[in-house]
Amino acid sequence: DAFEDAGQHEPLTVRLKNILKEYKDGLTIIKEMLQNADDAGATELNICYDARTHTTERKALFFPDMADSHGPALLVHNNSTFTDDDFRNITKLAGATKEGAPLKIGKFGVGFCSVYHITDVPSFISRECLHIFDPTFKYLKGAVKDITKPGKKLNLANSILRSSKQLQPYEGLFGFNRQQCFNGTMFRLPFRSSPSEICSTMYSKHTIDEMVSDLIKCSSELILFLRHIAKITFCSIEADSSTPHVLVEIVKTLQQCGGNIVTTISTRENGGSSSSKVWLVSTSEESSTSQKQRVGSVACSLKMQDGRYNVQRCNGETFCFLPLSKSTGLPVHVSANFAVMTNRRGIWAEDSHTSLGTTESQWNVQLMETVIPKAYYSMLMGCKGLEQEGKLTGYIFHSLWPLEKELEQHHPWTACIAALYKMISAGELMYSYTTSQWLAIKDSRFIAPAIFAVSSAHSDTPSCIVEAIEGLCIPVVDLPLEYRGYLQLEHSTITEQVFIELFFQGIGHLQSMQECRNAVLVTLLEVFAVEIGKGRKLERALKVALERNSCVPCSPNGATLKKCCELVDPQSEFAAMFEDTDGMFPSALVCQSGLAKQAMLRLGLHHDSVPWEFIIQRAQVIGSLYNLDCEKALKRVQSILQSIQKNLALCPEGEVPKQAKALASIPFLPVKQKPQIYPLSWFGEKCPHLLCGRDLVTCAESDTSDVDLVVGSTAAILQQNRAVPMDVCSLLQIKTTPTCADVVAHLKNLIDAVQQLKVIPLKMCDAVYGYFDSFLDTSVQPAISVIEELKSLCCIWTGKTFVHPNMVAKKWAL
DSSP: OOOOOOOOOOOOOHHHHHHHHHHOSSHHHHHHHHHHHHHOOOOOEEEEEEEEOOOGGGGGGSSOOOOOOOOSSSEEEEEEOOOOOHHHHOOOOOOOOTTTTTOOOOOOOGGGGGGGGTOSSEEEEETTEEEEEOOTSSSTTTTTTTSOOOEEEEEEEEHHHHHHHHTTTTTSTTTTOOOOOOEEEEEEEEESOOOOSSSSOHHHHHHHHHEEEEHHHHHHHHHHHHHOEEEEEEEEEEOOOSSOOEEEEEEEEEEEEEEEEEEEEEEEEESSSSEEEOOHHHOEEEEESSSSSSEEEEEEEEEEETTTEEOOOOOOOESSEEEEEEEOOOOSSEOOOOOOOOOOOSSSSSSSSSSSSSHHHHHHHHHTTTHHHHHHHHHHHHHHHHTTTTBBBOOOOTTOOOGGGSSSOOTHHHHHHHEEEEEEEESSOOETOOOEEEEEEOOOBETTTTTTTBTTTTTTTHHHHHHHHTTTTTTOOOOHHHHTTTTOGGEEEEEEHHHHHHHHHHHGGGGGGGHHHHHHHHHHHHHHHHTTTOOHHHHHHHHHHHHHHHHHHHHTTOOOOOOOOBBBOTTTTTTGOOOOGTTTTTTTTHHTTTHHHHHHHHHTSSSSSHHHHHHHHHHHHHHHHHHHHHHHHHHHHHHHHHHHHEEEEHOTTTTTOOOHHHHHHHHHHBBBOOSSOOOOGGGGGGSSSSEEEEGOOOOSOOOOOOHHHTTTSSSSBBEEEEEOOHHHHHHHHHHHOOOHHHHHHHHHHHHEEEGGGGOOHHHHHHHHHHHHHHHHHHOOHHHHHHHHHTTTTTEEOOOEEOOOOGGGOOSSOO
16 A cells, blocks of 8 residues: 555554553552542541452353453442542543642542553443543453453443443442442452453552551551542452451541641551550642642651650651652651642752653642641641640650751752741740740740850750759750751840840849859859950950959858859968858859959959958957957957058058048957966956957067066056057057056056065066157157156165165265
């Protein structure tokens, strides 16, 4: 023929064989059947492995060649019926049979073709029709007139069909009765008995067992996001039985929980006890500008524990109502009416290289920016609601937040994460463990990383700092750093300077947390010591705060706080002026830290000298100490005198502060007690034990025995272990030379008592005469009156008695 037909063509069997390469075997077939059932509004899907062999007598069949298909088969039933469109669409192979229905799971007619993994001759009954597909033309020989339509659609009302045994494999299953229209849809997929040009796989009981096992493993996820299907059963009928035995039963129950749904999916095997998985599911829907409805759902796993739920992270997968077996890296499952690949193994993204890629991937991005983050946020709010109602235990508020670094595929999921964190920023999803409140970011506080880390060896924030923040009832949110980068937290972060302000404002509230408070103060002192000289803001902030506030724990137990300038170094030479109980030393905890000690010295801790007010205060309490412990009081007086000497040395010449002069009127100086051997009465025995400086006499030498001999009976003498410097005596108004009147009176006492003395008073007389010699040499006018008074006394000691001066010659002339 000169004009032979020569157009391109492809046998249907080859086309089907190529389609099967895109679709996995096993559970994928069940997914496709679920997809069609859910799209049809069915609430149940029932699967049955029928191991029986039905009538194979060719004469008894409407289609004699169908006898080979009456052996073992897999039947799939759902409780919805085909629409007229469904009858038309299922015969279309090229795809796009549900384009006008965005909420239909199955977007492509090719999905149903996965059944050819099992069979070469699928058939189904719905309403009043029986459909048989025979792409190999093996089973409907002679019955198919149009080879472009390799199948048959028969009306169940046909009397010949009813009277034949063609319908025997369906009879009695799932309520089917050949005499009536079937209110449901039942597919029958007879196992091929030999490899065919479509597929070489031959199903058996072993293959079915694997399918059942796979169904059990993913039972919860399989039914989780389906909009209608709430029950799946898988049963089997043995070859010698007519009674189905239930192998698996999966049931989904829903419970409204605020704006979310708690979904419980129970799986029961072989009629035994059931196991359950619980999910919190949130869904968001909206219409796009093209009037195409967007739907997104997010589910997190819940585990019942002691009567309450525990939120669990899961290995998040992508769903288009059914699982696409594609991990996302999210801690939750996400479902949406995605634009999916024809084989349902993934969703379209920018790098999908087909003509559909751009449009379809843009649709998916829109889902990621709208309904999916809204559903995700709603789910997080649902978890918050459950926690507030006491239905959650151990819930960590950020445990279900996503991280870009964990994504299996960045595009288009990063768009979802960005949109979600924007919603989180505007809501109240921060949980403060210090105040047990749910807060917005603006009302929350986040501790900056590694604040007040003293050294690189200890780079974490000291635990006492964290504990103090908690004790101050600051609404702290414990959010790991990896999540903070998605949020604007600059004005809500507790930096070192912010902590300094908060801590010193609220330090009074930490009295019941004394150990923590003191540990914080030691830490701040240590950090200040490290910062000295660096010129950073932290150094200045710490210096101002530590100088202005009473913040250093004091002896004896660290309960009281003082400024550094109000305390004395316990290692200084002036420490003897104070007791631990006086609260004038930094506590032992502070002193144990070399850095803290260094900081305190820089902040005014007294080491080389002490203020005059300290000295005055110490002098004022000597009296009470003397009554308790005389020896300790005397030692303290010596320390006070040393402090006075040191301070005077630091004063510009002639510029002694007025307050220091008050020391002269304080009775803190000890009166010398009567020596063991002293011939006269002792004036000090008539005085208080402590006197003011102006009431005492001493000498510039450390030994005061000469003073004892000169005025011991007429003046109070200072008790001293060492010489008191002249400038100290001057400040305290201590007389360094006895008055002439006191010496004269003392001499008179000696004269009066000489007859009763058992000891010759020669030494005392020499001391008195020495005083008068010195006095008469340095005095002019006063000396005249003294001389006159002495002339009237028997004041010259002869070795035996006192005689009048006119009875004595200085030198005898022979």
